[in-house]
Amino acid sequence: MEIAVVCRGVAHVERDIGVGSSLDAEWLALIAALRLARARGLDDILLLGDAAAVVAQANGVVPARGRASQHLAVFRALAGEAAAPRVRHIGRAQNLAGIALARLHPR
DSSP, rough: OOEEETTTEEEEEOOOOOOOHHHHHHHHHHHHHHHHHHHTOOOOOOESSSSSOOOHHHTTOOOOOOOHHHHHHHHHHHTTTTTOOOEEOOOOGGGGHHHHHTTTOOO
């Protein structure tokens, strides 16, 4: 798997992070984005993702089951007592992290 996070216009790509599903990768990207935002001392955090299922689980709209519940627990632990990050669904064409990954694999 590989993931990308874009923070303030800069893409951060992690490659060869293990084996998993596309939803695992989406969760790991969401967690990496929150870690990066916290490391930069950001408080008002808006996280964007194109995986509707992951966004819904992160927002508590639908239950997370299986591995997703483990990812959600990590996400919530990182969120901690600070202001909860907002997580919003966007289309794949607007996802800068996805675009950054696509550029690594030209067709």
